[in-house]
Amino acid sequence: MYKPHTIEQYKIQQFLDHTFAMEHFLVSPLSRSALMLEDRCGERIAFSFSDNEVREIPIPSAPSPDKVKSFIRSFRALGAKPHLRTFEDVTRWWLNHPNPLTYQQALGLPDELYRRFLSSTLIEDEDAQRLAASGLVSEDAYQDIQLWYLNGNTADCWLGPLGIDGTGNLYALTFNYGTPRAKELKFYLLDDYYRHMNHIL
Structure with a gap:
């Protein structure tokens, strides 16, 4: 979940919190002095802070x-x-x-993981370990583990698929990867394939 990093962004966030029902929107930065709101339908609106005032601005075009x-x-x-x-x-x-x-x-x-990043709080080490150790991880929880892994943990850990079997898609999260202290936690992903193979409606 993005939090303001500059005074300008903080001023815009104050305006947004006062004006919108923020639980229905994602907030992302456009620059040091601009934020963008996106609703669940993909509609977007952008605001900047200048001359001591929050103003709506055009959505910037994507870089070439x-x-x-x-x-x-x-x-x-x-x-x-x-x-x-x-x-x-x-x-x-x-x-x-x-x-x-x-x-x-x-x-x-990627898009789906970016939206998860904007809409949720990053988990801690113990959360990632607890989720993986459960043996069965929901798709949302797996995205949380992915974000945790990409957030400074790629050097010491490994996360990825091991393959597919008659139960489901099997993944592993390994702590202290490549060392004698390596600890591998295997888990299935609770996706449509797992539901089908295990007769879960």
């Missing part, structure tokens, strides 16, 4: 693929790259450095 590719090539060519380990690291870098990327592009999240 050529600009994005050019920026990524330049970024990869940097001698000393910034250390961007967590979503918070990426967020602060994206806000403080000129770039053509959308926030979603900067985070590197």
